[in-house]
Amino acid sequence: AFAGRTGMGAVMGSKNLKAVACRGHLRPRVADPQAVATIARWIRDNTPAANRAMKDYGTASVVMSLNRQGGLPTRNFQMGSFDRASKISGQAMKETIFTRRRGCFACPVQCKREVKVGEPYVVDANYGGPEYETIAALGSNCEIDDLKIIAKGNEMAAAYGLDSISCGNTIAFAMECFERGLLTLKDTGGLDLHFGNGPAMLRLIEQIALRQGLGDLLADGVARAAKKLGPASEEFALHIKGLEIPMHEPRWKRGMGIGYIMSPTGADHCHNMHDSSYVKMYPLMEEMKALGILEPLPVADLSPAKIRLLIYNSLWMHFLNCAVCCYFVMVYGLVGFERMANLVSTVTGWNTSVFELMKVGERAATLGRVFNLREGFTSNDDNMPPRFFTPHTSGSIRQAALNSEEFQKAKQIYYDMMGWPDGVPSTGKLGELGIEWAMPN
Numbered sequence: 555a556f557a558g559r560t561g562m563g564a565v566m567g568s569k570n571l572k573a574v575a576c577r578g579h580l581r582p583r584v585a586d587p588q589a590v591a592t593i594a595r596w597i598r599d600n601t602p603a604a605n606r607a608m609k610d611y612g613t614a615s616v617v618m619s620l621n622r623q624g625g626l627p628t629r630n631f632q633m634g635s636f637d638r639a640s641k642i643s644g645q646a647m648k649e650t651i652f653t654r655r656r657g658c659f660a661c662p663v664q665c666k667r668e669v670k671v672g673e674p675y676v677v678d679a680n681y682g683g684p685e686y687e688t689i690a691a692l693g694s695n696c697e698i699d700d701l702k703i704i705a706k707g708n709e710m711a712a713a714y715g716l717d718s719i720s721c722g723n724t725i726a727f728a729m730e731c732f733e734r735g736l737l738t739l740k741d742t743g744g745l746d747l748h749f750g751n752g753p754a755m756l757r758l759i760e761q762i763a764l765r766q767g768l769g770d771l772l773a774d775g776v777a778r779a780a781k782k783l784g785p786a787s788e789e790f791a792l793h794i795k796g797l798e799i800p801m802h803e804p805r806w807k808r809g810m811g812i813g814y815i816m817s818p819t820g821a822d823h824c825h826n827m828h829d830s831s832y833v834k835m836y837p838l839m840e841e842m843k844a845l846g847i848l849e850p851l852p853v854a855d856l857s858p859a860k861i862r863l864l865i866y867n868s869l870w871m872h873f874l875n876c877a878v879c880c881y882f883v884m885v886y887g888l889v890g891f892e893r894m895a896n897l898v899s900t901v902t903g904w905n906t907s908v909f910e911l912m913k914v915g916e917r918a919a920t921l922g923r924v925f926n927l928r929e930g931f932t933s934n935d936d937n938m939p940p941r942f943f944t945p946h947t948s949g950s951i952r953q954a955a956l957n958s959e960e961f962q963k964a965k966q967i968y969y970d971m972m973g974w975p976d977g978v979p980s981t982g983k984l985g986e987l988g989i990e991w992a993m994p995n
């Protein structure tokens with residue numbers, strides 16, 4: 555597992571901790587082994603079919619559909635479609651560098667890829683192939699269309715312990731600054747940082763990891779780099795609360811945009827919602843009926859109904875993160891809310907329910923909020939970079955941009971629904987969650 559994103563790697567680094575390795579020889583005990591085995595068999599037999607594309611092409615299966623819909627970050631989020639996307643898709647990987655599927659222990663989906671790349675970009679198979687986020691961050695967002703170079707960048711980022719999303723965003727930021735004259739060849743030590751220069755991207759990953767040359771400026775991410783580089787660069791530094799934006803376009807998936815600004819870890823897609831999964835009666839939308847959400851919603855909708863959909867999804871994902879369960883299996887594998895609650899009960903012996911597990915997620919989200927308030931964040935930090943309020947320069951949603959007034963309104967609705975007036979969890983909300991001791995001063 556990696557600890558590169560959302561600050562965990564920085565915490566470990568500050569303590570001089572390189573890794574935590576665990577080894578065991580005993581089977582973990584569960585409360586009801588037979589019932590757990592029944593649910594495990596159901597997951598084994600059903601989730602791969604529900605998640606066929608992930609099994610066949612990995613997370614990169616989404617590259618072409620996102621590209622068609624204008625949701626593939628390109629050129630530091632200036633565009634949402636990449637004219638060479640087919641060269642970096644999951645299908646292209648399968649036909650070129652893919653050797654076999656891999657995955658986490660006992661997972662029936664096995665979404666990981668193993669790849670083989672020869673000279674001059676030899677990739678150690680143990681690092682696996684690039685996932686969607688890496689393909690977009692080091693690929694389309696830097697306008698690089700060579701899967702072998704992206705696979706090499708993926709290997710290097712993993713070997714150096716860098717988050718490939720932040721790393722790719724930071725390199726795209728540097729490329730845009732270079733093209734706009736804010737960085738010169740003198741600043742880059744002679745590196746030509748035009749978008750599309752794959753070898754320069756690889757060189758920059760190394761420089762960032764080793765804090766050499768321009769890498770020293772970029773190693774702390776785009777927020778701090780822009781502070782040092784000057785105000786003119788700030789509009790190209792795409793981050794929320796210091797965390798670079800994941801590879802999901804918030805001008806298109808607007809509920810996810812609200813999720814980004816409300817996430818306790820900054821721009822984060824891992825306790826969020828993909829609006830595009832709820833625009834029709836898709837299987838995921840069907841599942842939401844169990845929570846009383848009956849109608850699909852347009853991808854760009856930001857009505858109270860969309861914010862409710864976002865919050866329910868987000869709280870469930872916060873719970874799944876607490877339970878260390880994979881979203882691709884438990885959500886996209888259509889395991890369902892009730893079956894998941896049964897799994898927790900049969901593993902732990904607790905007589906729990908979907909309601910209680912939702913509250914686990916809400917407690918985690920609210921504690922994260924309280925922690926951030928204590929550390930000095932305010933509701934002013936719940937904001938999207940200005941670029942997303944301007945339209946794409948080309949592609950299938952070239953007219954689309956966030957509307958500031960609508961976005962601010964949606965933010966207030968989110969606070970209201972969460973019981974966070976002005977962004978601060980109320981006494982009543984903390985009491986309801988049993989964490990009144992966490993009350994901010």
Ligand code: SF4
Pocket residue numbers: 656657658661662663664665666880881882883
């Ligand atoms: S557990 Fe999740 S991330 Fe791991 S291989 Fe399975 S689907 Fe992929």
